[in-house]
Amino acid sequence: MTEIQEKFGAVSKQYDSQRQYLIPCFNDFYHSCLPFIKTVTNAKTILDLGAGTGLFSQLVYEQNPHLQFTLADISAPMLSVAKERFDGLDNFKFIDLDFSNSDIPGKYDIIISSLAIHHLEDAHKQNLYNNVFKALNEGGLFINADQVTGRTMLFDSLYKYEWRETVSHSGLDHEALIQAFERTKLDKFAPLETQLKMLEEAGFTEVDCIYKNMNFAVFGGFKDANIETAVI
Numbered sequence: 001m002t003e004i005q006e007k008f009g010a011v012s013k014q015y016d017s018q019r020q021y022l023i024p025c026f027n028d029f030y031h032s033c034l035p036f037i038k039t040v041t042n043a044k045t046i047l048d049l050g051a052g053t054g055l056f057s058q059l060v061y062e063q064n065p066h067l068q069f070t071l072a073d074i075s076a077p078m079l080s081v082a083k084e085r086f087d088g089l090d091n092f093k094f095i096d097l098d099f100s101n102s103d104i105p106g107k108y109d110i111i112i113s114s115l116a117i118h119h120l121e122d123a124h125k126q127n128l129y130n131n132v133f134k135a136l137n138e139g140g141l142f143i144n145a146d147q148v149t150g151r152t153m154l155f156d157s158l159y160k161y162e163w164r165e166t167v168s169h170s171g172l173d174h175e176a177l178i179q180a181f182e183r184t185k186l187d188k189f190a191p192l193e194t195q196l197k198m199l200e201e202a203g204f205t206e207v208d209c210i211y212k213n214m215n216f217a218v219f220g221g222f223k224d225a226n227i228e229t230a231v232i
């Protein structure tokens, strides 16, 4: 079992209730991509990479209930919470996938990911972005809501200091705080600009950051965007 599987397995049952405390910009962070997802009007399929308990997919589902969802994760306990969340819905599928070293099975119109890809080393991030590009249908959209380093060391340390201060005073219980700080040791943040370039390197032509608040950023790209995609 990897450290990621061990740490996320241990928190899976309490995970959802802690999110609002641990992500000070929770609402904007998770909602900012929804209008862009809406522009992929002919979308039928969506993949959530590192879906965990299905928090991000839930928000997309509320907006686009007819999509076929595939939730992929390396942690069985996290996915089992997601299975309970979407119990009874026949447009949900769950796959055990380690995206650090496997190809992405299938093709999708939309691929999303939140707070998962920052667990990869940079070389593996590029490899994953290449695989995401290949797994997207033409006109498809990729969104990564993730944590990135600040543009300079000073800003990065200020952001991290602010985050620690905010969550320490958020009301989250002591044990949960300790576990959350412990999980940050698994983080391998990369700069936003580096990752935008990685997406271009992978083949994405339309790439941008649509939201940023300190270390939290939402960015992505369209694959071979056409005029239909661009018209809202």
Ligand SMILES: C[S@@+](CC[C@H](N)C(=O)[O-])C[C@H]1O[C@@H](n2cnc3c(N)ncnc32)[C@H](O)[C@@H]1O
Binding pocket: 004, 005, 008, 049, 050, 051, 052, 053, 054, 055, 056, 072, 073, 074, 075, 078, 097, 098, 099, 100, 113, 114, 115, 116, 119
């Ligand atoms: C912080 S949680 C985020 C879960 C969910 N996306 C969210 O926003 O609430 C990170 C998730 O990424 C998964 N993960 C990390 N590395 C992974 C990998 N190499 N392959 C698949 N899943 C991975 C973890 O198991 C965990 O469920």
